[in-house]
Amino acid sequence: MSNKPKITxxxxxxxxxxxxxxxxxAVTTQGYGGGTLWSGDQxxxxxxxxxxxxxxxxxxxxxxxxxxxxxxx
Numbered sequence: 001m002s003n004k005p006k007i008t009x010x011x012x013x014x015x016x017x018x019x020x021x022x023x024x025x026a027v028t029t030q031g032y033g034g035g036t037l038w039s040g041d042q043x044x045x046x047x048x049x050x051x052x053x054x055x056x057x058x059x060x061x062x063x064x065x066x067x068x069x070x071x072x073x
Contacts, residue, residue, distance in 0.1 A: 014062060
């Protein structure tokens with residue numbers, strides 16, 4: 001496990017939140033430098049707090065948002 005401090009970045013280029021449609025997320029990362037996101041970094045919508053996890057392939061990064069709860073009326 002790395003003992004690098006975690007940092008939080010405000011990101012506005014990930015997929016919009018599926019719960020509220022907001023475009024900005026706070027991403028908590030190990031802070032390896034250059035604003036790079038890594039698989040496993042945690043993402044949180046800045047509007048509604050919906051969570052997800054970053055997935056990355058070395059060149060691109062995206063957020064896999066947590067499943068939305070289905071409510072039955």
